[in-house]
Amino acid sequence: MRYQTLGKTNLRVSEFGFGGIPIIRLTVDDAVAVLRRAYEKGVTLYDTANAYLGSEDKIGRAFHGMRDKIVIATKTMKRDAASAADHIDASLRLLRTDHIDLYQLHQVSQEKDWDTLTGPGGALEAVAKAKQQGKIRHLGLTSHSLSMANRLIKTGLFETIQFPFSFVEPAAADELHVTARSLGLGILAMKPFAGGVLDNAALTFKYLRQFDDVVPIPGFDSVAYVDQVAAIYEQPNVIEDADRALMAEYRDRLGKHFCRRCEYCQPCPNGVMITPAMAYPIVAHRMSKEVAVNFSKKAIESVQNCTECGVCLTRCPYNLPIPELIRKNYDLYLQHLKEVGHGR
Template identity: 55%
Template sequence: MRHIPLGGTGIQVSEVGFGGIPIIRLDSGQAQRVVRHALDRGVNFIDTAHMYLDSEEKIGKAVAGRRQEVVLASKTIQRQGGPALEQLETSLRRIGTDHIELYQFHQVSQDADLDALLAPSGAYEALSKARDAGKIGHLGISSHNLAMAVRLVETGLFATIQFPLNFIETAALDELIPKARAAGMAYLAMKPFAGGMIDSARTAFAYLRQHPDCIPLPGFDTIEGVDEVLDLYESPNALDEEARTGMERIVGELGGRFCHRCEYCQPCPQGVRITPAMMYRVVSIRMSPRTAASFSAVAMESVRQCVDCGECLEKCPYGLPIPEMLREHLELYDAHRLLPKP
């Protein structure tokens, strides 16, 4: 496994990382085996978050005794200083470490989020002090809003930017990635499988390997899945006719009816958490039905507040029938929520 610079941090990381969401559906022993297998194959960069249920605990147990081999990244969703520090301390405790190499501000996609975290006594100020104290190596940030992501890069405040990149979602290529590269920031490619919409590792990574300084963070929940991706990195990349045909098939199947997570539709006047609710069908592919229902409960319950006012329809740049899709996802969520326990 080739190792490359994590932007200008001075840290070397594997050219493909380990995304920490899917292991939440595994028991602790299974999760540890998958993580350790990835480490044995040369992956040394693991990305998780405070809000990924028990992912941090499982990763902490998996890397126990091998901590010096691993570059850990986690995230906080908090924008205020005190709560952000609380989440950092919780992450450190869960993982069983006294420092995290990369700590990211999670899903900063709206002006209000950025304003809050950069305000006096906000999360940036508090976590900068934690960085100075040695609890954090570097501060990064993630977003799903392209305009905001570009703005975040331009602040010069962060070591890394995490944003989607796959052959379906290519918006970062024209401006965001070149700006990050010029700023010495690492580009962490979230959603290499487009949140479950891409079903072929060979096709997904034939595309991604065209951008070798962008570090993809696929989520793994099986040893076989780890091997499927990492085996691809042991031979020259082949963006051949088979891969191109696979890309065309998937793009054709999706059409225009999927959420791009730009968040232009928000905030909803009724308090519906539109973006995560629009992603429920994809979440239910990535997790077991009951786990998906539990993971997305807050967002999906908020859909019941929808009054079909149509405001989101006017804001969506992709012309999605958002209320209709939300009702479909709510029906699926209710079916999953009511499944009997195994």
Template identity: 35%
Template sequence: MEYRTFGRTGHEVSVLGFGAMNLPNVPLEQAKAALNYALDQGINYIDTAAGYRNSEEIIGESISQRRDEYFLATKTNKRDYKTAKEEIDRSLIRMKTDYVDLLQIHYVNYTKDFNQAMGDEGAYEAALEAKREGKVRFIGITGHRPELLAQWISNGHFDQVLFHLNLPQPFALDALIPKATEMNMAKVAMKPLSGGFVQPVRKAIRYPYSQDIHTIISGMVSVDEVKENLAAVSTPVDDEERISLEQLARAMGTHDCRRCNYCSCPVGIPIPDVMISSKVRDTLGLLPRGKKFYETNRDKITACLTYEPCREKPECEPKCPYHLPMQSVIQAAAGYDAG
């Protein structure tokens, strides 16, 4: 296992981290086996969040007795002091620990959310208080708007930043990663498979592995998935492979969707998933989860062809900060055969 110094925290973290968001989808014994196998293999970065259903409880039940073996990161999506403080304390109870190594202000995509969290009686105040009390060691921020995150971390208030970095979403390379590097911050790349769409897994993971980040959190749910992810980082990426992966990422990133979720669809289409997976589908093909996504959402996607209020002017597109042609991409996806 390769380890990298986690920015100014000074900790040595495994380049592959364990993302626990999907553990509530599997039986507890399977989750326990995956977590313990990951620790046995040298993975020492565990990522979860208060908002990931009972993920924190699973961690507490599965590996709290091995607490000194891993760097534990969780998140609060509360914006005010009172509820964030309550959530931090609840997270400690759930994970059966006295402290978390990293507490992140979660899913900050709007300026108003950032201002609220950082203002008087905001969530950041609760995080600072928890740090003074020894309940939190470091404070970070997560979000889906890399250009805004680059601005927000420049105030020096955060030790770490969590962002998308995968083949169809290379956008953090432009401003965010350079700014975080300049500030010696801990850099964590999430969703290497872009939510379960990108294949092959090895190629998907080796792209962020080749970049200037410290750890990649992958949402693993079984021993086999841990083995598959470990295999992807078992050998260094040479210059030739890195250049090839970067060229592929530039081509796949032309959809320009950041998953900021500003858009919404009147017929319930998960627009970012369609925007991103359309490019993945046409370039590499989809993982089984991606095919299932199209099977599950077939009727909604097809409804975009005939939904009368959007015929003259689609309701989704004016909400997009990147001015993307979402309607045409979705309507083209209506012709995709997932079989």
């Protein structure tokens, strides 16, 4: 494992970190085993959030008594000072620590959030106070909006930026990272698998390892997966023409309108299971249409409940035309049903 300083923070971190979402669904014992395995493999950066239910507690349990060996990054989606202060104290308690190395304002992708955060009684006041008190060492930002991220990293308030980054989302490399680097910010790559739509770990990390000042934070849910990624990082990084062709093939297949499975659009007031319905073509591609029509039946049939009310459109950070896309996916499902002999 190689280590690097995260931008202008003085934090030394492993070349890839640990994303704390998947341990939500693990038992405490299993989560602790996965976290400790990552540590044994040299991972020192652990990214979590107040919103990742149980994740902070599991990290706190896994590394109790060895606080100085790891770097903890967590975050809040609260926009007002009182709630953000509560989140900071809750994170400290759950993580069993007296300080957070990197505290991030979580998913700041809309102007109205920024206005609230920076206005009187906004979360930024609580963060500044916590920094004075030593509860927080460094402040970072996470966002899914390229325009917001590009703008906010220039405010001088943040020392790191966390943004989706993978070979199917190259905008980060072409624009955001150039600015972030010039300003001395540390760069964390969230969603290295584009929210679960990429299924090729070797290719995923071949792409990311080209950027030696970008720290990917894949989510881990098993010891085997930790071992797999650590093994990839032990090899020299060589990108062949065949790899580039395969990346291009993924990009072409997914296009720009692919769902990153962030779930911000949910819940739908009419019970549409939006995320799995959005994923139907990928499931059909991966599993075959014969399997997908049964596997995705409940989710894709829930599309019939869509009234095109537009609520989900206001929540999707990627501005995806959700009702149109899920309707298309439903039509594909009906076509598959016919083709596999379950036609209606």
